[in-house]
Amino acid sequence: MDDFELILSILNGNKSDFTHLIHKYETNVFRTAIGFLHNKEDAEEITQDVFIKVYQSLSSFKGNATFSTWLYRITVNSSLNYLRKKKRQGFWVALTELVQIPSKDKQAEGMMTERSNKIIIQQAIDGLPEKQRLAFVLSKYEELSQRQVADIMNITEGAVEQLILRAKNNLKNKLQKILDRP
Amino acid sequence: MENNNTIHPLIEGFIQDERNTVFNPFLSTRILAIIDKNTVAEITPVFMVWKTALLALSLVVAI
Numbered sequence: 001m002d003d004f005e006l007i008l009s010i011l012n013g014n015k016s017d018f019t020h021l022i023h024k025y026e027t028n029v030f031r032t033a034i035g036f037l038h039n040k041e042d043a044e045e046i047t048q049d050v051f052i053k054v055y056q057s058l059s060s061f062k063g064n065a066t067f068s069t070w071l072y073r074i075t076v077n078s079s080l081n082y083l084r085k086k087k088r089q090g091f092w093v094a095l096t097e098l099v100q101i102p103s104k105d106k107q108a109e110g111m112m113t114e115r116s117n118k119i120i121i122q123q124a125i126d127g128l129p130e131k132q133r134l135a136f137v138l139s140k141y142e143e144l145s146q147r148q149v150a151d152i153m154n155i156t157e158g159a160v161e162q163l164i165l166r167a168k169n170n171l172k173n174k175l176q177k178i179l180d181r182p
Numbered sequence: 183m184e185n186n187n188t189i190h191p192l193i194e195g196f197i198q199d200e201r202n203t204v205f206n207p208f209l210s211t212r213i214l215a216i217i218d219k220n221t222v223a224e225i226t227p228v229f230m231v232w233k234t235a236l237l238a239l240s241l242v243v244a245i
Contacts, residue, residue, distance in 0.1 A: 015214075022210040030205045040203050047205065051213045052220070121196045140197050175189050 003067040011059060022051055025068070028142060029075050035137035036079035038122050046082055050075050065151060072142075072152045076134060117179070124174045128167050135163035136171075 001009065001017070009017040029050050033043035053074055061070055128136060131153070138149045139160075146160045153160065206212070 015217075018217075019210060019214065022213060026205070026209060030203075030209075031201055034200050034203055035197075038200065040205065043203075044205050044209060047209060048213050048216065052216055055217050056220075117192060118196055118199075121193055141201055171193060172189055175192070179189070 004063065007058060007061060007067065010055075018055060021054075025071055026051070028068070029071065031141050032072065032075045032137065033079050035141035036076075036083060036133075038126075042082065046075070046078050050078050053078070069148070069151045072138070072144075076138075076152070080130070120178050121171075121175065124171050124178075127174065128170055132163050132167035132170065135160050136167040139164050 001020075003021075006017050006021050010021070026047060030043050030047045033046040033050075034040070037043050037046065050071070054071065061067065065073075125133065125136070134153060135149055138144050138152060139146070144152075146157045146164075149160045150157045
């Protein structure tokens with residue numbers, strides 16, 4: 001069954017078909033969420049919330065866009081809302097993650113450097129302007145085409161191309177400055 | 183010192199690591215359980231209203 005047939009079947013009361021829909025798209029939703037949240041548990045929570053929202057509002061899906069476009073929009077909005085809520089609640093990154101502990105152990109030092117680099121890259125992605133970050137995550141984490149990203153963001157393909165280019169340049173410049181520091 | 187040739191693989195490596203994160207295989211079960219629970223929670227208030235109304239009516243009849 002294609003997505004429209006699955007949706008009609010679910011709206012007719014066949015809840016088991018919603019399971020098929022979840023299995024078909026849960027990886028996509030989770031991967032998109034992790035691109036924004038960088039945390040497995042948070043991404044699982046968002047994935048759960050997204051599918052519950054989808055189930056509750058399935059009757060309002062008009063079919064103007066494909067189901068996957070609609071689903072990605074809900075995922076992106078849920079992820080961004082979660083981040084805004086988290087920011088308002090004043091969450092902070094543990095300082096211990098940022099402190100480099102001097103060690104004579106070369107392997108431990110290597111692991112700390114790798115971890116610090118990951119945090120630096122994560123913060124660089126999170127620091128991108130919202131539209132650039134959106135286009136970057138959808139394109140790099142979900143490997144969506146520019147056409148698909150444009151449909152989700154409701155912009156032109158040309159605009160998507162520009163956003164991704166700017167995002168990549170921004171990241172390169174930010175990381176260059178930080179990682180070149182002595 | 184990091185230069186352009188090392189930054190791109192660093193970013194790609196970071197993204198691939200996150201893309202490869204495995205989620206809880208019982209996530210769909212959890213989702214369906216919550217949906218079922220929410221469906222019951224929606225029905226219960228309606229049932230409680232009828233139950234209260236019947237109780238009130240039987241009290242009136244008794245008096």
